[in-house]
Amino acid sequence: MTNYTKTTIGKENRIELHEKLSLTGAEISLNELPAGANVPFVHSHKENEEIYGILSGNGKAIIDGEEISLSTGDWLKIAPTAKRQFFASDISGITYICIQVKENSLEHFTAE
Secondary structure (H helix, E strand, C coil), X not given: CCCCCCCCCCCCCEEEHHHHCCCCCCEEEEEEECCCCECCCCECCCCEXXXXXXXXXXXXXXXXXXXXXXXXXXXXXXXXXXXXXXXXCCCCCEEEEEEEEECCCCCCCCCC
16 A cells, blocks of 8 residues: 555646545645636635635636635635635636635644
């Protein structure tokens, strides 16, 4: 038995890495919205905070009614109960990673 899992990602619009890698401590997805598209629902969580990293493109997030501009290189942490929705700009698409972990579960850092 190996102590790792490897996968290769294709060109899907949404990839759930927790399924492809059998993750047990986090949910990770890679997402791509074409120009003018949006996530078609507003959502929040009970326990998990989300970390979003913008890999390419531009767009915006609406979090608890506040509009936040997003562009390549931006990172965003959102508390579990915040209501959120994501949009690509009308001019370009947006590609982002979403990492979901239980809030306040990090007890210490691995590097000292």
